[in-house]
Amino acid sequence: MEILVNLIAIVVVVLLFNFMIFIHELGHFLAAKWRGLAVDKFYIWFGKPIWKKTIGGVEYGIGSIPAGGYVALPQMAPMESIEGGDSTRRKELPPITPLDKIIVAFAGPLFSFGLAFAAACLVWVVGKPRGTVDTTVVGYVQAGSPADQAGIQVGDEIVSVDGKEVDKFFGGLSGFSERVMLSENKTVRVGVKRGEQELTLTSGFLSKENSWWQRKAMREIGVSYASDMDVIFVQEESPADRAGLKVGDRVLSISGIAVKSHLHLGDILKENLGKTLPMTIKRGEEELVLQVDSVIPIDKVTKEPQPDGQPKIGAGFSSPVDQSLVKPNPFVQVKESVELMVSTIQAIVAKDSNVGIQHLSGPIGIGGAMFDFIRSDYAIQLILWFMVVLNINLAIMNLLPFPVLDGGHIVFAIGEWIRGRPVKLRILEVVQTGFVVVLLSLFVYITTKDIGDRFFGGGDQWGAGGWAWPELASTSEPATPLEPAPVP
Numbered sequence: 001m002e003i004l005v006n007l008i009a010i011v012v013v014v015l016l017f018n019f020m021i022f023i024h025e026l027g028h029f030l031a032a033k034w035r036g037l038a039v040d041k042f043y044i045w046f047g048k049p050i051w052k053k054t055i056g057g058v059e060y061g062i063g064s065i066p067a068g069g070y071v072a073l074p075q076m077a078p079m080e081s082i083e084g085g086d087s088t089r090r091k092e093l094p095p096i097t098p099l100d101k102i103i104v105a106f107a108g109p110l111f112s113f114g115l116a117f118a119a120a121c122l123v124w125v126v127g128k129p130r131g132t133v134d135t136t137v138v139g140y141v142q143a144g145s146p147a148d149q150a151g152i153q154v155g156d157e158i159v160s161v162d163g164k165e166v167d168k169f170f171g172g173l174s175g176f177s178e179r180v181m182l183s184e185n186k187t188v189r190v191g192v193k194r195g196e197q198e199l200t201l202t203s204g205f206l207s208k209e210n211s212w213w214q215r216k217a218m219r220e221i222g223v224s225y226a227s228d229m230d231v232i233f234v235q236e237e238s239p240a241d242r243a244g245l246k247v248g249d250r251v252l253s254i255s256g257i258a259v260k261s262h263l264h265l266g267d268i269l270k271e272n273l274g275k276t277l278p279m280t281i282k283r284g285e286e287e288l289v290l291q292v293d294s295v296i297p298i299d300k301v302t303k304e305p306q307p308d309g310q311p312k313i314g315a316g317f318s319s320p321v322d323q324s325l326v327k328p329n330p331f332v333q334v335k336e337s338v339e340l341m342v343s344t345i346q347a348i349v350a351k352d353s354n355v356g357i358q359h360l361s362g363p364i365g366i367g368g369a370m371f372d373f374i375r376s377d378y379a380i381q382l383i384l385w386f387m388v389v390l391n392i393n394l395a396i397m398n399l400l401p402f403p404v405l406d407g408g409h410i411v412f413a414i415g416e417w418i419r420g421r422p423v424k425l426r427i428l429e430v431v432q433t434g435f436v437v438v439l440l441s442l443f444v445y446i447t448t449k450d451i452g453d454r455f456f457g458g459g460d461q462w463g464a465g466g467w468a469w470p471e472l473a474s475t476s477e478p479a480t481p482l483e484p485a486p487v488p
Helices: 002-034 087-092 098-126 146-150 176-181 239-243 262-271 330-349 363-374 379-398 406-419 425-455
Strands: 041-046 051-055 058-062 065-072 128-132 138-141 157-161 188-194 197-203 223-225 231-234 250-254 276-283 286-293 315-317 322-326
Touching (some): 002 065, 002 098, 002 363, 002 379, 098 379, 098 406, 128 379, 138 262, 146 197, 250 262, 330 379, 363 379, 406 425
Parallel strands (some): 041 058
Antiparallel strands (some): 041 065, 051 058, 138 223, 157 188, 188 197, 231 315, 250 276, 276 286
């Protein structure tokens, strides 16, 4: 049964991916017909055709390699080797105007934008899952981390990163975590409010060594968000149970130290192994002090041994992650997707950013993300939202002014318009062939990272895959030791 479900998911992924490419190419095709251009072929998929039929002088077909599609337009720039055109046929046809070339080239991205908007309208109806932490208060600072060295303290309220406002800890481009990840300098300036003071502290980043097939880790500085330490679980016969801790209690402090995070609690326990510690709690309107042992054998806290080396008291705590189904209007969705893509491109080209080409994704990364979504409880909502993001990205990437891409066709057409004559054919062929080689090399490089990330424990990913987009990462709560099994 599991194999059948996986096969169905794979088929759906292939169909969805190719549907998006089909709509993009349909834009080129319809624009070409509208402007009176010659259209030789309109194919879904590449390779040897498994079906074809000529209608009105256009050969329609389905290829044998399920990887996109193409429209053969002999009057456009020379792309015969890539799109299946005929150079002899191109020479026999009259030239077309630069305006025709611009319209036809722009139509593909325009249709991708249209598909994104259509998907966004559906998301507006069915919603999309989203997880955010709305607080910007620091609840934990990792000892010895760049944040610790910069002077960031528990209780600080983060208000900005590199001068850009922060309105949540994570869950969107204006989140603290996302601002740090997309930061473009060797250090990051963190604006905090500490009581009545407003400070700007400069922090470095945590470093992580990865193997060659792994993506470089996204930036972190070593802090976590504050949380109300409300007890939601108490393990039977655990130190917490024996001390009298109950579900509904709120932990205020331990050993006189205010506690605002399970991570902070874990550090205190680790520093006091084998000791009995006073824990101040709030139960209703009453404050109580309990005596809690700071260590317990792991195999007695959980049903299965978890040799993580961390002391446990056997209690689970609430999380501030707000997980809900939201229904933003289509214009907001498109705007956020465009902003995300622009921010990503800016981070990629920034000299000192950690975000690079390696954090983008190819078909394997994108397909892997889709595969995961299809098997999730919110399959329809996630797939529709992902189609918004992917089609916006497909449109913007194709509008970049590089040869072979639609943006390159537009740039060459504008140059032809200004100069009054087209670029020499030989120059076009050399430039486009060279860029095809570059694109293929990037494809191999990114695919290597996709495979490493998916199958061999690779690193973080900024593209459509493992880590994916900032909001996508927040659709599920980050792993913490607060769940009922590995509780502190």
